[in-house]
Amino acid sequence: MHGALNPGRTIPLSPAATLIQGVVWQCNCVVIRKDGHALAGDAIWSHHDLAVLTGMIADHDTHLLITHGDIDHCSCIGACPHAKSVGAAATAERIASGSAAKNLRAEAAAWGLQFEGEPRIDVVVKADARVPLGKWHVRTVEAAGHAGDGMAYLIEEESLFLVGDYLMASQHPMVWWSLREARRTTERLLETIERHRIERIVPGHGPFLSHAEALTVGRQDLAYLAEVERIADDAQRKGYARREWEIAVMDVPVPRPCASDIEMLCPRLLNARATLRDRA
Numbered sequence: 001m002h003g004a005l006n007p008g009r010t011i012p013l014s015p016a017a018t019l020i021q022g023v024v025w026q027c028n029c030v031v032i033r034k035d036g037h038a039l040a041g042d043a044i045w046s047h048h049d050l051a052v053l054t055g056m057i058a059d060h061d062t063h064l065l066i067t068h069g070d071i072d073h074c075s076c077i078g079a080c081p082h083a084k085s086v087g088a089a090a091t092a093e094r095i096a097s098g099s100a101a102k103n104l105r106a107e108a109a110a111w112g113l114q115f116e117g118e119p120r121i122d123v124v125v126k127a128d129a130r131v132p133l134g135k136w137h138v139r140t141v142e143a144a145g146h147a148g149d150g151m152a153y154l155i156e157e158e159s160l161f162l163v164g165d166y167l168m169a170s171q172h173p174m175v176w177w178s179l180r181e182a183r184r185t186t187e188r189l190l191e192t193i194e195r196h197r198i199e200r201i202v203p204g205h206g207p208f209l210s211h212a213e214a215l216t217v218g219r220q221d222l223a224y225l226a227e228v229e230r231i232a233d234d235a236q237r238k239g240y241a242r243r244e245w246e247i248a249v250m251d252v253p254v255p256r257p258c259a260s261d262i263e264m265l266c267p268r269l270l271n272a273r274a275t276l277r278d279r280a
Ligand SMILES: [Zn+2]
Pocket: 043, 070, 072, 073, 165, 204, 205
């Protein structure tokens, strides 16, 4: 991948909402603005894209919606000291423990990047809540699985759903923590999209999706995750050693390929290890 750290694009999603989409990992950060208020969130992996974000929310009373504590989702917080960052209790704990900042610094250094300030969560939200934030009402949906922490945010007035690292048309599911929980979260996200007839779905990475597109991607992902679970159950029943088990899961056909900057993280191996962790 050449020019990985080149500036990303800004894409209008509605009169109030703009998507900043980066080059590395196709990180998505949405900015919604109205009457001096802003909501923004959450993935950024470039100094330029971060400067676009801070420029857009300058002089705005801003809430940052943090879907989880992974490096690319907490990288924007330190540069926005005047914003209030919103996240799940598990995300707040992960950040308060210092592990999120440590991982952020290490991976940033590998890219020749340095993100100013420290991550933090100012406002802890529970799942299944309807929270007034600025000019909007935000519904929260539990979204752990990809990581040990996770929250998705439906901005009602914009019919816009920030789902974190699920429903990504640019790659297949990638699970750092629990495949079982990632599957449950994917089901929960699809139910929410259908029940609220959500029009705009913004995953952490890759193209933003229409209602119909999100359902298609989600159903493909669920079929893949179900097959992974079936193979993992089979591996357990047969008493496979760890490496046999990993290969069996890695051989499950994926619904779509990943770009090199995702493939370098070995996503199929991560998924295999998540099934081992679930059954440990
Ligand atoms: Zn991410």
